[in-house]
Amino acid sequence: MTQAEIIKALTAEIDRGELKFGDRLDTTRQLAEKYGTTYQTVANALSIMAGMGMVQVSRGWGTKVITGKPRKIKLGTFLSANEEVPTGATSWSKDTGKGSKETPSVVTQIVTTEADSDTGIPVGAHVVERSRTRFDPDQAPCQHKRTLVTVDMATLKPEGWAGLPPMMSPEDHAPPPGMSLAKWLGMGVVRVLYDICTAPASESASAALQLPNGTPCLRIVSRGVKADGTVAYATVTTAPLRTSISLEIHDGDGVGPVDPKAETEKGECR
16 A cells, blocks of 8 residues: 555544544554555654644554544634624534533633734733633544633623623633624624634643644634724634534525524534
């Protein structure tokens, strides 16, 4: 088999669940015998897969799988761009089916650095950081989500709310159906901008996703922008490269955003 065919064969085994996150592969020589090729061809194939964040090759230990089945991030359902509709950048889901889990949100107050420059929040700003990690039904870490909210926005409460502001709490508080979290809190967000690229995972994201430092991943940065052009919040989602992203846009009157609760009931995890 050629190098490309070996990559395709191993990827197919991961896709089918025959190789799962944390599984150890046969030795390079065993794989060479299995695929009827040379040691060097297998080593080159594994090196490419390591660069894609699919396996980790450790000298003296072997090769293990560090990804799960392909997953899908749904950024949300929106009206067409010619409508002035505040949307919530955090109202996305992933169709991993039942059994998905996530860690509790960790809430801290930090000062932004140069590493946060693509969020649109000025460097040196005091923000509230909310972070958590999601795992697919096979227990493979598949998303690391980090939201930065400016302090003045993080302290907002919906009308009649008593107690700790929702963005300061480690719990997730759902807004009324059909309303974004930003609108519910009165952030004044008029548009949400998305930047999607591939980039080396940050140190915190690498640790959360159990990947070697700097592993290439999808980096999705969404920014909730106010009428004056300032950013109220930004969410950075890091996911394995094999993750796909979808965005559904409705064009027409009377079409509102999908209720996140309804999506969850269909087997998707917010």
